[in-house]
Amino acid sequence: MPEGDTVWRTARALDRALAGHRLTETDFRVPSLAAVDLSGGLVRQTVSRGKHLLTHIDHDDHFWTLHTHLKMEGAWQIYTAGQKWRRPTHEARVVLTAGPHIAVGFALGMVELVPRADEHRIVGHLGPDLLGPDWDEQEAVRRLLSDPRRPLRDALLDQRNLAGIGNMYAAELLFISGVHPDTAVGETKDLARLVKRAHLMLEANKDRPVQATTGNLRNGERLWVYRRDRQPCRRCQTPVRVELIGEPGLERASYWCPSCQS
Ligand SMILES: [Zn+2]
Numbered sequence: 001m002p003e004g005d006t007v008w009r010t011a012r013a014l015d016r017a018l019a020g021h022r023l024t025e026t027d028f029r030v031p032s033l034a035a036v037d038l039s040g041g042l043v044r045q046t047v048s049r050g051k052h053l054l055t056h057i058d059h060d061d062h063f064w065t066l067h068t069h070l071k072m073e074g075a076w077q078i079y080t081a082g083q084k085w086r087r088p089t090h091e092a093r094v095v096l097t098a099g100p101h102i103a104v105g106f107a108l109g110m111v112e113l114v115p116r117a118d119e120h121r122i123v124g125h126l127g128p129d130l131l132g133p134d135w136d137e138q139e140a141v142r143r144l145l146s147d148p149r150r151p152l153r154d155a156l157l158d159q160r161n162l163a164g165i166g167n168m169y170a171a172e173l174l175f176i177s178g179v180h181p182d183t184a185v186g187e188t189k190d191l192a193r194l195v196k197r198a199h200l201m202l203e204a205n206k207d208r209p210v211q212a213t214t215g216n217l218r219n220g221e222r223l224w225v226y227r228r229d230r231q232p233c234r235r236c237q238t239p240v241r242v243e244l245i246g247e248p249g250l251e252r253a254s255y256w257c258p259s260c261q262s
Pocket of ligand 1: 234235237258261
């Protein structure tokens, strides 16, 4: 699942390709928008809010927000005319052509068009955005502490507390902070420091295509525990543990070092 920094970078790429251009062709390949044609519309900008992508399009006196979400497998990719797509055509959900660029949204988990004035209905519930202009560390801590008995891992993944952390950063953050994933929020030592680290972690990764939390960008050495089950902990050599948590069908894998995180 893409993390907040990936979504942030996607917003930047869409913005660079489309902002300020008029759409010459639009193709929405989702049933609810099959009849929509926004060609002639002016793309104002694309921004990310947590893991949500918001593309502002002005069309015939209507101010629209195209809301997309990458969910599990989605991606936006930018092409020029005639270039071969890197993913199968049948995965395309949205195709926006403007100037020399074609932006293709593949396997998007969410595609909807809403009046821009209603944008708050999409993102109004989100906690402070780790990569947003309005990042607010104290507010994130306050929201986390609103349910002090909740396991920290779950609270960090809840986008209403703070927006942008996915399964990978949650695991890495808990390792670096030496906190067991099941620790209750209210019993976490120095929660503010952990939240500050989350912010720094996403900031450090937002401009590069590979994500690393160890400081080492080499293949296979970028992460502390995420997807490293049964491999030795980089600090203490204890095998990293993995456990599936959450409701059936919606399980996530939780990774931790039983020795470093107690
Ligand atoms: Zn360890």
